[in-house]
Amino acid sequence: MHTSIIQTLAQELNVAPGQVNTAVTLLDDGNTVPFIARYRKEATQGLDDSQLRTLETRLVYLRELDARRDTILKSIDEQGKLTEGLRRDIVAAESKNRLEDLYLPYKPKRRTKGQIAIEAGLEPLADTLWHDPSQTPETTAAPFVVPDKGVADTKAALDGARAIMMERLAEDASLLETLRQYLKQYAVLRATVVAGQEDAGAKFKDYFDHQESIAKVPSHRALAMLRGRNEGVLQLALIADPDQDPASKQSVCETMIAQHYQLSLGSAPADRWRQQVIAFAWRVKILMHLETEFMANLKERAENDAIDVFAANLKDVLMAAPAGPRCTLGIDPGLRTGCKVAVVDGTGKLLDTATIYPTAPRHDIDGASKVLRRFIKSHNVSLIAVGNGTASRETESFVTTLLKQADLSIQTVMVSEAGASVYSASELAANEFPDLDVSLRGAVSIARRLQDPLAELVKIDPKSIGVGQYQHDVSQHQLAKKLDAVVEDCVNAVGVDVNIASAPLLTRVAGLSQTMAQNIVAFRDENGRFNDRKTLLKVPRLGPKAYEQCAGFLRVMDGTNPLDRSGVHPETYPLVKHIAQKTSKAVDALVGNTGLLQSLTANDYANDTFGAITVADVLSELAKPGRDPRPEFKTATFADGINQISDLKPGMQLEGVVTNVTHFGAFVDVGVHQDGLVHISALSTRFVSDPREVVKAGDVVKVKVMEVDVARKRIGLSMRLDDTPEASEANAKARPTKQRESKAPKQQSSSSLGGSMADAFARAKRS
Template identity: 70%
Template sequence: MTTSIYQQIASELNVRDAQVIAAVTLLDDGNTVPFIARYRKEVTNGLDDTQLRNLESRLGYLRELEDRRQVILKSIDEQGKLTDGLKKDILDADTKNRLEDLYLPYKQKRRTKGQIAIEAGIEPLAHSLWQHPEHDPESEATRYLNAEAGFADTKAVLDGARAILMEQFAEDAALLDKIRRHLNHNAELQARVIAGKENEGAKFKDYFEHDELLTKVPSHRALAMFRGRNEGILQLSLNADPQQDEKSTGSYCENIICSHYDITLDTAPADRWRKQVVSFAWRIKILMHMETELMGNLRELAENDAIRVFADNLKDLLMAAPAGPRCTLGIDPGLRTGCKVAVVDNTGKLLDTATIYPTAPHNKTVESARVVMALVKKHHVDLIAIGNGTASRETDTFVAGMLKDAGEKIQTVMVSEAGASVYSASELAAAEFPGLDVSLRGAVSIARRLQDPLAELVKIDPKSIGVGQYQHDVSQSQLAKRLDAVVEDCVNAVGVDVNSASAALLTRVAGLSTTMAANIVAFRDENGRFGERKTLLKVPRLGPKAYEQCAGFLRVMKGKNPLDSSSVHPEAYPVVKRIADNTGKAVNAMIGNHDFLRSVKASEYADDTFGIPTVTDILAELAKPGRDPRPEFKTATFADGVNEVKDLLPGMVLEGSITNVTAFGAFVDIGVHQDGLVHISALSDKFISDPREVVKAGDVVKVKVMDVDLARKRIALSMRLNDEPGADNKPASRGNANRDTRSARPQERSQPNRAPSNNNQGGNSSAFGGAFADAFAKAKRK
């Protein structure tokens, strides 16, 4: 790997070259990102997990670029065409597009019209007419007639000469670069409905005649238009000259071609032919190439943005506050098939199950209350978790009435059941509960995800959790890679109890493979709980390298060594021992002793192996061993009597929880089976460019109802509680900047349904919702 790669990554991340070199060396040595971020701060000078993930991604791209560079250099050299100037250009190429442009003239390809003409000896004519417009094309062409090669008349000869130049222009890297820069700044993306598809594609109606500057198309609109094209509703094209008079027959890009080759088209004998060459080269060769490339780039950027949105929301969901080890009763609501009930103890172990029918059409309220209260008393239930799918509010009302009648005060929480049915039917659930009906497994998952969202959600494919934006329109491999990294970072940030963790959770620990995780569980089942971390080295297939990577993230609670329950890595235990020896304090006496630990100076115990950052982390961990980085547990309280969309009235102030954050706003569960949208313009009184500056998934917020569309179940909300429905509510600062180009676009207004637990559509991933935003905008304008 060349030094330039280090320098480029360092520049992009705004860090020093030495930090990048150190991180790359660690990654190449098989170290994981969580391990490097947490336990190798001295080596990387404090690069965090986000920086390391970005570094890892760019490193992969640039290495692929370097590999491709070497293949191209070798190929051109073998052809005997590698000049010093070309070699320099190839070595300087910093993108794959630029590299492929340079290689285009030398790439092996099928015989083209231009090549056939060259083989027939017509190339001298092409260059002669191009460089000497005073020559008469017809007269000159007669000298190149070659019937055997297919050039029996002057028209065929001139067409062949034109094809030669067209292909050469289309392979001129410098010319392509100039045109690309022009298009990137000036071209528009055009969307048009395919004739006859108006009714079938009504959900894309805002794009039936849509023009937008290519560089200004946000990711959600781009993906919506690409989806419309894929479904055969929309036709997308590139308009290179949006400012040009409609009567004009040429493109500004043709002027770029003329300027590049320093020619002027006038009235010389060959100028008409030369103008054809320029026009055909642009329209037939270069435009098609550029349209494919630029739309591909737009799609790639849009997909990356959508993947980032999903990753950010997933992280917020996984890092949501756990209710903790409390006996919990989970209810998976239902109507005709009844509500499935499961009780788990404070460790998540299944204790009991039942099926009740408190809602329509059965309405067995009394019998259902008797069953549930019996389970509550039998198992001393401390929490009740209700899934937020079909019949959730009816079930919530039933539980509230039951507890009131019984005089019980048990906290009831509405829990997202996204992905619960996916887990229920999985091999993992079958192995965990082989004799339990599939429908009851969902209730177990709902109860457990209230106790510890992270521990339960890791059992589900992240893509099935459904907090994304157009998740099915993006590269599934890239999405899976990014989401897996998020899950890994979250799991390792929290830490895992090795004596209670499932194999699914252990698999996400740095350094552990699926096989190692299964072996840990099998070893634990056979030999009993782990008494200390170093016993992990006895687990089959778990060698010293894997132990180094995972040990700091695995906790042994109440074990032989008190440090085993902390995030202090075993390799750093000697540091703690030195502190103990020097101060005369036993390790047990140091843990949690804030006053003492504040008096210890990290610099006095730093050395060449463990620097000040690591010693500082050790002292912080000793002060609060095993601390959980997740926030304090709290839930939204839904308003009594507001159970359906029809119960909402403009002006109501309600409490809710953020379920999904997108580029254009945030969706809020206010307890009516349908999330409402707080548009980005209504999130704050000040200007914001990203909704995540204000909210994240799981936040409990107060919102005001601005508009309700009963027919389409669309709810417009505002977090600016001074806003009045029907008023022109502008942000207090920077005018109305938050509403600039973000309004009146269907994808910005599309809204996730309160979906059943198997919904993996990614929330706002549809192209629906134009009317909702119209209603939202209207409510703000009135």
């Protein structure tokens, strides 16, 4: 089975079987995905972390499929029913659905009506009537009437025979696959409102009478309808014949069943009985079975899409540009309880805290100004981070005015505070700041996440960062697994300074467990900074395998070995020495010598130990040692005087920050406490199939306000700055109703509904 798995994965990834085989071996040997992607390129011929993650996931599925296949073969063999043909079919099955279809007739189950009928001796009757329609059912059934066996009359005999045939049809793997393929192509998912739930379920009104191809339902609409069903507002049904004449008494699928068995149903004596068998089998057994399967597949597909959206957004947030090691003042805005202020130095060390009250109800502008002026002067603050929660715009306005009056050119940045409260109340924060008020810890987090989003956000459960779509409706296990992989890949892509990294950050480094990370910090606290990577081997419980996996991702700045601050792995240090010798340069003179390194040819230094791919990678790393893959730091400038949704007017052009990207568009923060939606059709003048082709979370963009609904807190935006609200409305009116499928949440929220954002958002259409 292993060979077939390798071949399948190779086809799915469109790579050579040898690459897959090597990657599987490396994974089985306990190597991490970041390590394989970064330091085993030679072996895998360049498989990247995305391909390896997909391979890892599919490998688990295919191995589970193989294990299930073995169990099924053993079960059928023990029953003495395993024919060579059946064995071939089971071995060839490529999905769990196909495998379970084949196993269905042999699967141990509770006594059914069909089994009871077989025990009563009715199987010959079923076979006779099914294969010879010239037989008269009542006459043929008469000899099978045996009251002692529960067959009281001919009707009972015919009912039993029908039950036998219904179960045969429902367990015919070939028939099920034929019907499954038809439903994939033609069936629709129909949603209707439960009577009496119209008012209570108003948020689902877009689906009160809705249907669309079940194979093409976007994930956000699927999850919205599934949530509506779970809340008792909607009824969902699989409609196999959406275009069928309502007057028709026979389903297209019933006709397909007859054709599958090459039955010509006419006026023969047993044809009416055979038609009943087919109709009952379809409506009572097969349709219910396939509807359950399709609904489960729809949910799984929608969940996977939603998880992928969350993962993509999370990666963008984690890989956002860091402001760098600059003294930063963080403000967690508030009203009644005041604004919490914390100052941290360039390394994130807490220097000072305070609570100020510049906003309602106190409006203590003078007192708040004195505190901030004192902090800025005494700590030489060069950045101010303002959380984007309650009173954020009022607080930012106060800070901006203060800086202007004091003639200070300090950059003020609005920072997402999603998850800050989670961190504040966490055990980690309590251990880090045992004597600090919980609310003040949030201000520290806000300041630090501006300095280095990745280093700070790894302390928070990724699910709390709030860039997901329907995150509470999806498998929490699968979501956590996917997000953890994203965090791990991001941390290792950037690299970690081992002498300043926190335990949570170190935990995300390839090969390090939570215990190892804590031991590194404890060792550092007791023995001082690490001067080289080799010293890591002295850390308790950090053995050779863990060292192999983590060493290349841990940086030792200003250490004894210049290579330790780069991404060059210790195992390739001999290669660097070889290059240095052949170029007559010292190793430290080689590091960063871009001109020389770019003139070298990898093949000239390749050997049996280090191939050309590895050499090229080392040369690239030496040219830009420890390079940070994250973009340059830049921020949006919110418009003055635009603090609330009521300040927005259609036609305004504003600058904002993309906070979330979904399948149907992007949400943009323009500084009014409520994110606006740029529908996918308004992202560009060209056709856009995936919003991430145009924007990602954290991007600074220019938008035009198309519509404002203050009562419903909805803002329609366009990135096509030539659009006008009037033209947009006219286009919407001319647009066919069937095409107006703009679906969006009521607000930018991880738990928001994926329903239509009113017809206004459908107006942001393609020109």
